[in-house]
Amino acid sequence: MEDIKIGLVGLGTVGSGVLQMLTSNQDKIANITGRSLTVKTIVVHNIDKPRTVDLTGIQLTSDLNAIMDDPEIQIVVEVMGGIHPAKEIITQLLQAGKHVVTANKDLIANAGEELATTARDTHTDLMYEASVAGGIPILRTIVNSFAADHILEVKGIVNGTTNYILTQMQQHGRSYEEALQQAQKLGFAEADPTNDVAGIDAAYKMIILSQFAFGTQLSLDKMAVTGIDNVQLDDVTQAAELGYTVKLLGVAKRIDDGVFAEVAPVLVPSDHPLATINNENNAVMVTGQAVGETLFYGPGAGGLPTANSVLSDIISESKNIALGTTGNGFNNYQTQTQYADPADILYPYYLSLSMPDIPGQMLKLTQIMTNIGASFKQIVQTDGPEQRAKVMVITHAMSKAQLAELKIQLAATDDVTLLAAYKVLD
Template identity: 65%
Template sequence: MKEIQIGMMGLGTVGSGVLKMIQDNEDKISNITGCRLHVKTIVVHNTSKHRNVSLNDTYLTSNFDELLNDPDIPIVVEVMGGIHPTNERISALLKKGKHVVTANKDLIATNGPALSQLASRHGCDLMYEASVAGGIPILRTIANSFPADKIVEVKGIVNGTTNYILTKMSQDGVSYAAALKKAQDLGFAETDPTNDVAGFDAAYKMIILSQFSFGTRLTIDDLHIEGIQNISREDIQQAAAFGYTIKLVGISRLVGDKVFADVAPVLVPNGTPLATVNNERNAVMVTGQAVGDVLFYGPGAGGLPTANSVLSDIISVTKNLVLHTTGHLFNNYQQEFKSAAPEDVAYRYYLSLTMRDVPGEMMRLAKVFADIGAGFLQIVQTSATAKQARLAVVTHKMNQRQLAQLKAALDQNSNNSISLLAAYKVLPN
C-alpha cells in the first residue's frame, strides 16, 4: 500500500490532535483512501519542549527549509497560526508544488483568495475546512450541498469564547470579568482575549462563510464589528424579561443584489435554535431559497474537534492525489460584491438608555424618534434613582441610517439628559 508522507508546521493543541488521530485511525484512513498516512516532519519553534503526544519516528525540526525542500512530502498541514511568516511559508510551499491544509482563519480571511489562485496555478490543493467553526464541516457542506440553491443568509455563533462568557453571565448571573476569568481558567480564552471578545475572530470566520455562500470577497473593513466587552448584566436580565437571549452573532445576508455583513451582540428570541446554543458550542444557520433554514451545530474549538476537520481535508487531498485531480479551488464561487447601503438594512433594536427622572424627558425621547421616522414597540423603566431613570426599549424596524441618526441626536441633546448605553439588533422569531 502506498504511503503518503505528511509535513506539519506547529504542534500545539490542534497539531497534537492531528498527529494522534492519524496514528489512532490508520486502518480506517487507509481503507477510505487506499493509502497510509505518515507524519514525517514537523516544524516547531522549540524541538526540546515536552509534548503530550507520541512522536514515534516523526522528526522535529526548527528549520522550515528542511520541510520545504523535502521532495518526499507532498502534503503540509499548517497549524502554527498567525499571518506572518505563515503566509510567506504557505506561498513557498505552494510554489514548490506541495498541497497545503490549514486551520488559519485569520490568514484565509485576509489572503485566502490570493493563496487559492497561487495553489491553482501550481496545480496544488489548498484546503481550510477547520478555519471556521472547529469541528463543524460547514465549508465543504456549503460548497457541495448548496450548489444549486441560492443562499440568502448565513448567520451563527462562531466564537466559543464569547458564547461561553455570555452563557455564564446569563445562566449564572456573574459579571463579564468573572465569566472571562472562568473562560481563561478553562482554556477557552487566551491570556489576551481581545481577538475573541472584540469580535475579530468571528468576523474573520464570517468573511470566509460569505465567500462560500455568496462568492464575495469581503475584507475586515467591510464589516461592522462590535464585541461583548460592554454588555451589562442589567441588559442580559432585561433581554430575558422581554423573552430574548443575548448572543454574539455573525450575520451575512443578501439585501437585493447587495450583501450586508456584521458581527455584534444581538437579541435572539428564546425558543429559537440559536438561543439554545450554550457554553463553547458553535452553530451556523444557512438559509437557502429552496431548502429554507438548516442548522449546523457542534464544537467550535478544541484540539480533537478541529483536528477532525483538518484530517478530513488531508483525506480529501489524498484522494485527489490518487485520482490525479489536484489543483481545483476549494471554493470556486465568485461574483462581484456590492455592500448594502445603511438605508437598505433594517432590524428591530433593543436600546438601553438613561435619562433624567424629571417631567418632559419622555416627550424629548419621543420627539427624537419622531424626527427620524422610528417608533417604539416596547418601553420599560427598569430602575430609577432620585435623579436618573434607566429605560429599556424595543423599537419597530428601523434601518441603519435611522439608528445612526438616533445616536447622533442623543449625543447632541442638551445637558446630556438622555444617554444611549447600548443598541443591539433583535432577530425575528
C-alpha cells in the same frame, strides 16, 4: 498500498490532535482513501520542548527546508497560527508543489484570495475547513450540499469564548468581568482575549463564510464589528425578562443586489434554535432559497474537534492525489457583489438609555423617534442611581441609516444617553 507522506508545521494543541487522530484511525483512513497516510516530518520552533504525543519514527526539526526539499512529502499541514510568517511559509510550500491544509482563520480571512491564486498558479491545493467553527464541517457543506441552491443568509455563533461568557452572564448572573475570568481559568479565553471579546475573531470567520456563501470578498475595515466587552449584566437580565437571549452573532445576508455583514451582540428570541447554543459551542444557520433554514451545531474549538476538520481536508486531498484531480481549488465560487445600502438593512433594535427621572423625558425620546420615522414596540423603565431612570426599548424594524441618525440626535441632547443599541432577531 501507496503511502502518502505528510509534513506538519506546528505541534501545539491542534497539531498534536492531528497526529493523534492520524495514528489511531490509520486503518479507517486507509480504507476510505486507498492510501496509507504517514507523518514524516514536523517543523517546530523548539525541538527540545517536552511533547505529549508519540513521535516514534518522525523527524522533528526546526528547519522548514526539511519539508520543503523533501519530494516524498506531498501534503503539509500548517497549524502554527498567526498571519506572519504563516503566509510566507504557505506561499513557499505551494510554490514548492506541496498541497497545504491549514486551520488559520486570520490568515485565510486576510490573504486567502492571494494564497488561492498561488495555489491555482502552481496547480496545488489549499484547504482550510478547520478555519471556521472548529469541528463543524460547514465550509465543505456549503461547497457541496448548497452548490445548486441560492444562499440568502448565513448567521451564527462562531466564537466559543464570547458564547461561554454570555452564557455565564445569562444563566448564572455573573458580570462580564467575572465571566471572562472564569473563561480564562477554564482555558476558553486567552490571557489577552481582545480578538475574541472585541468580535474580531468572529468577523474573520464571517468573511470566510461570505466567500463560500456569496462568492464575495469582504474586508474587515468595511464590516461593522461590535464585541461583547461593553455588554452589561442589566441588559442581559432585562433581555431575558423580555423573552430574549443575548448572543454575539455573525450575520451575512443578501439584500437585493448587495451583501450586508456584521458581528454584534443580538437579542435572540428564547425559542429560536440559536438561543439554545450555550457555553463554548458554535452553531451556523444557513438559509437557502430552496432548502430553507438549516442549522449546523458542534464544538467550535479544541484540539480534537479542530483536528477532525483538518483530517477531513487531509482525506479529501488524499483522494484528489489518488484520482489525479488536484489543483481545482477548495472554493471556486466568485461573484462581484456590492455592499448593501444602509437604508435597506432593516431590523428591530433594543435600545438601552439613561435619562433624568423627571417628566418630559420620554416625550423628548418620542419626538426623536418621530423625527427619524421610527416607532416603539415595547418600553420598560426601571429606577437608576442619582435620580436617573434606565429605559429599555424594543423598536419596530428600522434601518441602519435611521439608527445612525438616532445616535446623532441623542448625542445632541444634554441629558439622554444611549447606553446600548443591539439588533433584535425577528
